[in-house]
Amino acid sequence: MIPFELTIIGSGSAKPTLKRKASAQMLTYGENHFLIDCAEGTQLQLNALKISLMRISHIFISHLHGDHYFGLIGLINSLHLIGRTKPLYIFGPEKLAEILQIQLDASETKLRYPLVFNTLQANGKQCILDNVHLEVYSFPVLHRIPTWGFLFNEKLPERNIRPDFIEAFHPNFDEIHAIKSGADFIDTYGNSHANHEISIQHDCRSYAYCTDTAYFEELIDYIKGVKVIYHETTFMANQVERAMATFHSTTLQAAEIALKAGAGKLIIGHFSSRYPTTETLLEETKTVFSNTVAAEDGLKIEL
Numbered sequence: 001m002i003p004f005e006l007t008i009i010g011s012g013s014a015k016p017t018l019k020r021k022a023s024a025q026m027l028t029y030g031e032n033h034f035l036i037d038c039a040e041g042t043q044l045q046l047n048a049l050k051i052s053l054m055r056i057s058h059i060f061i062s063h064l065h066g067d068h069y070f071g072l073i074g075l076i077n078s079l080h081l082i083g084r085t086k087p088l089y090i091f092g093p094e095k096l097a098e099i100l101q102i103q104l105d106a107s108e109t110k111l112r113y114p115l116v117f118n119t120l121q122a123n124g125k126q127c128i129l130d131n132v133h134l135e136v137y138s139f140p141v142l143h144r145i146p147t148w149g150f151l152f153n154e155k156l157p158e159r160n161i162r163p164d165f166i167e168a169f170h171p172n173f174d175e176i177h178a179i180k181s182g183a184d185f186i187d188t189y190g191n192s193h194a195n196h197e198i199s200i201q202h203d204c205r206s207y208a209y210c211t212d213t214a215y216f217e218e219l220i221d222y223i224k225g226v227k228v229i230y231h232e233t234t235f236m237a238n239q240v241e242r243a244m245a246t247f248h249s250t251t252l253q254a255a256e257i258a259l260k261a262g263a264g265k266l267i268i269g270h271f272s273s274r275y276p277t278t279e280t281l282l283e284e285t286k287t288v289f290s291n292t293v294a295a296e297d298g299l300k301i302e303l
C-alpha cells in the first residue's frame with residue numbers, strides 16, 4: 001500500500017509561540033507532497049522536521065488570515081534560490097495571486113520556476129485536482145472572511161496479492177498486473193482461483209482539513225464518511241460565545257461535526273495560546289468523540 005501520511009507542521013492559532021507554530025500541515029501520498037496552509041516559520045519547521053522543500057508539489061491556502069499564509073512568500077523565494085525548475089501549483093483565494101505578484105514585483109524577482117495559481121471557487125464543493133491516485137476537493141467553511149476546507153480522497157487502490165498465493169503459484173508480471181486489476185487466475189492445471197480469494201482490497205483512505213470555522217453543519221455533507229478529519233478547536237466548550245463571536249469552534253462542536261460526518265478519527269488543533277497544554281481540550285473532545293488526537297508540531301499520523 002502506498003504510504004499516506006500527515007505531518008503537523010504548526011498546531012497553534014493566531015500568535016506563534018516557541019512551542020506551537022501557526023497552521024501548516026504536510027500531506028504525502030506517493031509523489032504528491034501537499035502543503036496545506038503555510039504560516040510564518042513553515043519553511044524552518046520543514047527544515048527542522050527534515051522535510052525537503054523541493055518535494056512540495058502543491059500548496060493549498062485556506063484563507064488570508066496571516067496565521068495561514070504569512071510564510072508563503074518566504075517559501076516561494078527559497079525555492080527560487082535553491083534552484084527549483086519544476087512548476088509549483090498553488091490553490092488559494094483570488095486575492096492571494098495579486099499579493100504574491102506585488103511581493104515578487106517589488107523585489108524584482110523573476111522566479112526560475114512556473115508558479116501555477118488556481119483560484120478557489122465560492123460555490124459549494126468543487127473538485128480542484130484529479131490525478132492517478134487522488135481527488136482533491138475544496139469546500140467553503142464559515143469564518144470571518146472567505147475560507148475553504150479541503151478533502152483528499154484516495155481513488156480505489158489496486159488490489160494487493162496475498163503473499164501465500166505468490167509463493168505457491170509464482171504468477172508472472174502480466175498475471176500479477178491482471179490480478180491487481182481484478183482478474184481471476186487459472187493455474188497450470190486449469191483450476192480457476194477467484195480474485196477475492198487471492199487478493200485483498202483495502203478501503204479508500206481520505207482526509208478532510210477543516211480549518212478556521214464556526215460550527216457549520218453544511219460541512220457534514222461535504223465530508224460525509226471521511227476516514228480522518230482535522231477540525232479546528234480554538235476554544236474549550238465554556239468559551240462557546242467567544243467562539244461564535246470570532247467564527248471559531250469549541251472542542252464539543254468539532255467532536256459533533258466528526259460524529260455526524262461518520263468520521264473514523266478526529267485531529268484537533270488551532271489551539272488558543274491561552275491553553276498551555278492540550279490535555280483538557282482532548283479530554284473534553286473525547287466525551288463526544290473518543291478516537292481523537294491533539295495536533296502537536298511535528299506529529300506524524302498514518303492515514
Ligand SMILES: [Zn+2]
Nearest residue numbers: 014065067212
Ligand atoms: Zn487561524
Ligand SMILES: [Zn+2]
Nearest residue numbers: 063065143212
Ligand atoms: Zn482565520
